[in-house]
Amino acid sequence: MPSAVIFRLVALLLGMTGVWSVRNSGGTARRRSWLPLAVASICCAILASFAIAAVGEGEAPAEPFHDSSGSAAAPPSRSEKQADAKPSGANSADKPAPRKLTAPKNWPPGHPLPNVASNCVACHLTAGRELTAAVEHFVRSVHDLNGLTCYDCHGGNRDDDARAHEEDFDFIGTKLSAHLKTCSECHDGEAERLAAGPHHWDFSKRINTQYPTCVDCHGNHDIGNPPAEFKLTDMCLDCHHKLDKDYPRIASVVKHGDQLAAVLRDVQKRNIALDDPVPEAFREPLAKLRTDTMNVMHGAKEIPAEKARDLNDRADKIRTGLANWLKSTN
Ligand code: HEC
Ligand code: HEC
Ligand code: HEC
Ligand code: HEC
Ligand code: HEC
Secondary structure, eight states: OHHHHHHHHHHHHHHHHHHHHHHHOOOHHHHTTHHHHHHHHHHHHHHHHHHHHHHSSOOOOOOOOBOTTOOBOOOOOHHHHHHHHOTTSSOOSSOOOOOOOOOOTTOOTTOOOOSSOOHHHHHHTTTOHHHHHHHHHHTTSHHHHTTOOHHHHHOOOSSOGGGTTOGGGTOOTTOHHHHHHHHHHHTHHHHHHHHTSTTOOOTTSSOOOSSOOHHHHHOSTTTTSOOTTOOHHHHHHHHOTTHHHHSHHHHHHHHHHHHHHHHHHHHHHHTTTSSSOSOHHHHHHHHHHHHHHHHHHHHTSOOOHHHHHHHHHHHHHHHHHHHHHHHHTO
8 A cells, every 4th residue: 555655654754853853952851861762753653654554544633523612513423433443343334233122120110221222232231230220320311312322432342242342342341541531532622621621630541539530520321310319519529628618609500500400300200201301491591501511610710700690590590490390290
C-alpha cells in the first residue's frame, strides 16, 4: 500500500525533526535528556506509522458532535464505530438481529424489558444476581430510552455469544478508567467542560480518588433514573464537608436539583412504560435546565447569586409543575 510507505517516510522525517529540535532547544532542563527523548520520538514515529498503516487510510479525527450548548447531532454509537473498525470479525456492519427476551421469575412486576434486545441483555436477563441487576437498573435509564445497550459502553461481541467478553471486540469489562474514556467519547463537550475546571482528572491515570468522576455523580446503569436513596448533595459532602458554608450558592443548586430529581423519579415510575416518561410540556425547559446546570456543575466554581437564583427558580417551577401533574393524573 503506497500510502503506508508515504506515512512512514513522513513519520520518520518528523522523528528526525524531533531530534533536531530537542538538540537545539535552549532549556537546560531539557538538554540533559535529549538522547532518550530523541530515541523515544523516533520509536513513537515509527510505531505511529505502523498503527496508521494498520488502520488503513488513516481515519479523520472524530468531529465533536455534542457541544456544551447541548445542541447535538445523534452521537455515533460505539457499536457502529466498532462494526466499521472490525471488518474481519464476527460482528457484521448491520444491526444484529434482535434476540428473544425472557424476563426472569423474580423480575419486578410491571418493570419493562430493555428497548434493545441485544445478545448481552438476552443472556444477562436470566444470568442472576448482579449480572441481572445491571439489566434491571439499565431499563428506563436515559441510555435505554435513547436506544443504547450494554455493548455501547462495555464493548464486546454483539453476535457470537461465546466471544461476547473478548478484548478482541473491545470488551472493557468493569475497568473504570476505560469506562470514563468511553463516556467522554460520546459526551466530549461535557467532558471538556469538566476537564477545564478544578474537578479535572486524567483518565489515562488508572486510579483517581481525589476527584469525582462521571459515574460518582451520574451512576452507571441507571443514569437519568437513579435510586431514591441517591442524593448528589451527599456525594459532594464526601469531599467538601462544609459545602454549604464554603460554596453556599453552588450548594443551593445541588439541593434544588436533588428536590427536582425526587419528583422526576415519581413521574418516571408513573410513566415507566412510555417512550419518554416526562410529559411533553416539561421536556424542553428540563433539557435547558439540565444543560445550564451541567455547565455550572462541571465547571465546579462558586457562582454569582443571580445565576444560582435563576437555576433554582427554574428547577422549582418545573418541580411544582410536575408535582401538580402527578396529583391531577392520580
Ligand atoms: C451467554 C451469556 C452471556 C452473554 C451473551 C453475555 N454475557 Fe456478560 N456475563 C455472563 C456471565 C455468566 C458473567 C459472569 C462470569 C464471567 O465473567 O464470565 C458475565 C459477566 C459480565 C460482566 C462483568 C465482568 C467482570 O469482569 O466482572 C460484564 C461487564 C458483562 N458480562 C457484559 C456483557 C456485555 C457487554 C455483553 C454483550 C456484548 C455480554 N456481557 C454478553 C454472561 C453473558
Ligand atoms: C452508560 C454505560 C454503561 C452501560 C450502557 C452499561 N454499563 Fe455495565 N457498567 C458500566 C460501568 C461504568 C460499570 C462499573 C465500573 C466500575 O465501577 O468499576 C459497569 C459494571 C457492570 C457490571 C459489574 C457489576 C456491577 O453492576 O457493577 C456488569 C455485570 C455490567 N456492568 C453489565 C451490564 C449490562 C448487562 C448492561 C446492559 C443491560 C450494561 N452493563 C450497560 C457502564 C455501563
Ligand atoms: C455510545 C454513546 C454513549 C456512551 C458511551 C455514553 N453515553 Fe451518555 N448519552 C448518550 C445519549 C445518546 C444520550 C441521550 C441524548 C443526550 O442527552 O445527548 C445520553 C445522555 C446522557 C446523560 C443525560 C442524562 C439525562 O438525564 O438526560 C448523562 C448524564 C450521560 N449520558 C452520562 C453518561 C456517562 C456517565 C457515561 C459513561 C458511564 C455515558 N453517558 C456513556 C450516549 C452515550
Ligand atoms: C472525590 C472528592 C470530591 C467530590 C465528591 C467533589 N469534589 Fe469538589 N473539589 C474536589 C477537589 C480535590 C477540588 C480542588 C480543590 C483545590 O483545587 O484546592 C474541588 C473543587 C471544588 C470547587 C472549587 C473550589 C474553589 O476553591 O474554587 C467547587 C465549587 C466544588 N469542588 C464543588 C463541588 C460540588 C458542588 C460537588 C458535588 C456535586 C463536589 N465538588 C464534589 C474534590 C471533590
Ligand atoms: C461533580 C459532579 C459531576 C461530575 C463529576 C460529572 N457530572 Fe455530568 N452533570 C452533573 C450535573 C449536576 C448535571 C446536570 C443535571 C443532570 O443532568 O443530572 C450534569 C449533566 C451532564 C450531562 C447532561 C448535559 C445536557 O446538556 O443535558 C451529561 C451528558 C453529563 N453530565 C456527562 C458527564 C460526563 C461524561 C462526565 C465525566 C467526564 C460527567 N458528566 C461528570 C454533575 C457531574
